[in-house]
Amino acid sequence: MTDLRRVDAFIDSHLDASLDELAKLVAIPSVGAQNRGLGECAALVSELLRARGFTVLVLASGGAPVVFAERGGRSARTLLFYNHYDVQPAEPLELWESEPFTLTRRGGSVYGRGISDDKGHITSRLLALDALLDADGELPCRVKFLIEGEEETSSVHLHDFIVREKSRLAADACMWEFGGVDHREVPLQYCGLRGICYVELSVETASTDVHSGMGGSIIDNAAWRLTWALAHVKGADGRVRIPGFYDAVRPPTARDLELLAALPEVADEYRERWGVKRFLRDLTGGVELRTAEVFEPTCTICGLTSGYQGPGSKTVLPARASAKVDFRLVPDQTPSTVVSALRAHLDAGGFSDVRIELLGGEPPARTDPDDPFVDLVCRTAEPIYGMPMQKTPMVGGSGPNHPFVHVLGLPVAGAGIGHPGTLAHAPNENARLDLYVKHAKHVARVLTEFARK
């Protein structure tokens, strides 16, 4: 029997050392979208794992390398941790209160790009392993890590990688990269992730920008073509106009709605956090808002660019315009179906001049909320958080859980250091140190329980 008091004491007393490791990871700007620091960060992650006695392989994926690590343990059961070492761009830089790539401790939190998503999850999990090794001299079960470098750019090579490395990745369950508490400090268990289909739409109407006084009435304007194409894709009523887009949407089950109904009201918290006065359509809160949030597909413009964007006025008719557009998909939608239908819809609307580049796609996937591994992860939270994790059937974000569920055949459960103000993907991304410590203690319990089964 692992002495969990000793484990907890180790975690409490080794926080600073763990944060030192996190600071080193944060200092490497491993921004996937900008293709910076990825190899360097993979090397540091490998070094951290080797220091814990893991056998580490840095495997080519076709893009950023995948760090695979493995170490045996007391039991024959195998837990696979999925994490990623890449981060979102830090832009807009001027909104950061401290340097994005320097771990900065303020109050009870640490700030920096990737602190929460996902580098802090890596180091807090390593802290849990350190504590278990300190207590027992070995791990309770076999542990594998798959730490990729393309999560923030839609994990474009991961699916094929997992198919290729299926036997190496064999396990009994998968611990997901993230998790956390809600605004009530209740730890939440998410039993599924929406899929994503991220495209760039672009138009080129001329070989050069034109004086707007010259061409305005007689030639096409790339910015207008893009605007109309976008309005053709989604209307002001919020409905995606692509024929068949909603056909594959599977509505939530009775069990899903039961889990959603048990969740707390989020409306006020969302209004406060995002500074919004109202929600879309007639949503005001309740189970309707929570259902819409995760069981509906979306079409989001993530960025628009064309022509002159500086101060003041420039009278130019732009030759080029582009938009980044992100579709969040729910079961059983797939990225490939969406891209084909989008192409056909643009063509049918007279927008065959609008080019589509697929920047990344992942199908949605879910784990049964009543799977025994999900139950284990939820139950073992209780001694740490004062309550078991509350189950929510689906999360609005995306991730490459599809191949873990459907290729490796694993139940996937999450837990982590996140909180409502964690600002993942935004300036001033942060982690609360109390939650960092709790997550390490929780992971130690997951491993010891899991090993016994």
Added chain:
Amino acid sequence: MTDLRRVDAFIDSHLDASLDELAKLVAIPSVGAQNRGLGECAALVSELLRARGFTVLVLASGGAPVVFAERGGRSARTLLFYNHYDVQPAEPLELWESEPFTLTRRGGSVYGRGISDDKGHITSRLLALDALLDADGELPCRVKFLIEGEEETSSVHLHDFIVREKSRLAADACMWEFGGVDHREVPLQYCGLRGICYVELSVETASTDVHSGMGGSIIDNAAWRLTWALAHVKGADGRVRIPGFYDAVRPPTARDLELLAALPEVADEYRERWGVKRFLRDLTGGVELRTAEVFEPTCTICGLTSGYQGPGSKTVLPARASAKVDFRLVPDQTPSTVVSALRAHLDAGGFSDVRIELLGGEPPARTDPDDPFVDLVCRTAEPIYGMPMQKTPMVGGSGPNHPFVHVLGLPVAGAGIGHPGTLAHAPNENARLDLYVKHAKHVARVLTEFARK
């Protein structure tokens, strides 16, 4: 009688000295939109005029200073030159083949931002004055210059300035800032300018950008709001949807259509210059294309900006989005009417969240194509260009000719160094030296003829 052979010889032999002056002007990046170098450029322009014996005043306008200069001459008649010393931004910088703010001579041309629009017009006109002073020791008539610094930012203060300084600016005719030859090398006389109403539309939907996986189905997206608002303003059929927008449009007169019909076909030249395959609607060329080009109002998106615009993907739901939109106006549309109607139309469409900032406005104005001063300027081109200037009733671009026509009561005629490949407002703006010399010789003839009347 002025010895025009001596004048021409002087111009030919003093080209390099004139280009040295132009190089000094180009070296000052007097970019109005970026509020750079304006005072410095006004000072250099003043120095150039004082060197020709002009009395110079640098007058406050409320924005960039206005250079006013005056010198008497043999006759009591007064010709007012209107020019501007500000330039368009040089961006996108990477498309320039030489430094934008360094006059660079390649082949028979000079390159640099403002070379054609409008600094080269200033120096070629000064070269004409130098030649006349060399020949006669005095100017043929009284000459005034009004050289402003806000032309590229819609001359926001010029109208009030002209009203205020009306008596100082009194003249018999006005020579406009630009002009040039078409693709046949025929010099063109433009007898009117469209007006402009330049606005920035902006939307803010939240206090912070949001992870697109979180808010996508439940909160507003600034980029979508902007897209739909823009599509509400102008449809994919190219028609502006603002009620009443076309009501004040005065169709071309029979004389206008006669002048347009006499102009050459431009379709092939435009397709080549701009790299476009087709024109809007069913336009293929002919008088229909030329009429549409100048007698129709426009609504042009000059720029779009929102969210993430870097390489790759970032999954963000933007809190802010904005568009720069330029309306070109024809008689009798006015900027203020357009702005009010736009506000009402956005509100009526449910877009009261879209903010409108007016960045500049000028009403359209025209001079009678058969005005005697227009005839004089056209006729005096013949010895230089081998033909008189051909009259075109209206030009698609805009400029502040309204107060010259309607406040000062002057006929306005243009002539200049422009040519179809001059790339005003675009990278690699240039002037051909043969046209630079021709314009100086033409201006010398305009002054001598004008003085005699």
